[in-house]
Amino acid sequence: MKPNVSQNIAVVEHIGRALTMTGAVVAAIDAGDWSRATPCPEWDARTTLNHVVGGMRIFAAELTGGDPGGEHHDDWLGADPEGAYAKAAAADRAAWEFAAPTDDDLAGVTVRLGFGSVPGPTAALIHLTEVLVHGVDLAVTVGRSDLVDQDLCEDLLARMRRTDMDAFRGPGMFGHATPAPTDSSAHVRLLSFLGRQI
Numbered sequence: 761m762k763p764n765v766s767q768n769i770a771v772v773e774h775i776g777r778a779l780t781m782t783g784a785v786v787a788a789i790d791a792g793d794w795s796r797a798t799p800c801p802e803w804d805a806r807t808t809l810n811h812v813v814g815g816m817r818i819f820a821a822e823l824t825g826g827d828p829g830g831e832h833h834d835d836w837l838g839a840d841p842e843g844a845y846a847k848a849a850a851a852d853r854a855a856w857e858f859a860a861p862t863d864d865d866l867a868g869v870t871v872r873l874g875f876g877s878v879p880g881p882t883a884a885l886i887h888l889t890e891v892l893v894h895g896v897d898l899a900v901t902v903g904r905s906d907l908v909d910q911d912l913c914e915d916l917l918a919r920m921r922r923t924d925m926d927a928f929r930g931p932g933m934f935g936h937a938t939p940a941p942t943d944s945s946a947h948v949r950l951l952s953f954l955g956r957q958i
Contacts, residue, residue: 781895793805860880
């Protein structure tokens with residue numbers, strides 16, 4: 761994925777908004793909901809959040825030159841999923857503010873991910889997608905779509921429609937798009953575009 765300049769506008773700001781939105785969703789999840797299935801195939805709510813928290817820890821470490829303290833799918837949540845998310849989100853937010861206070865700074869950033877080194881604009885968009893989409897997955901799971909930032913979903917969907925998604929659908933990162941009524945909420949159209957069954 762090689763976003764053009766217009767696609768980079770406000771990505772760093774949107775990561776911050778996505779962190780806040782997903783944090784509100786996590787805070788609304790009851791203890792008995794962590795084993796519930798999510799729209800993300802084969803992942804329950806706890807596995808989904810653990811994936812997000814691990815990703816935030818890895819991104820924060822890459823952006824600051826630190827040590828994430830574990831592998832992506834280690835258990836990052838322990839007995840306090842909400843607290844683990846809050847700490848990781850604070851570290852993640854601070855890391856992006858340190859490495860790229862604005863989108864203009866992304867050009868000077870490189871992030872090493874599991875599949876190789878990624879230029880800053882692409883890394884930021886990948887991270888935004890992870891935090892926002894999985895936050896929406898969790899919101900749908902527990903019936904709290906009212907907490908979803910619909911404007912962020914609309915913006916990300918527009919970015920994805922301008923991207924060659926076959927590179928992501930082929931390896932199974934996302935499924936094939938499923939139909940959604942054109943008058944659906946933005947988050948429904950976004951998840952449908954990514955192959956989620958809602």
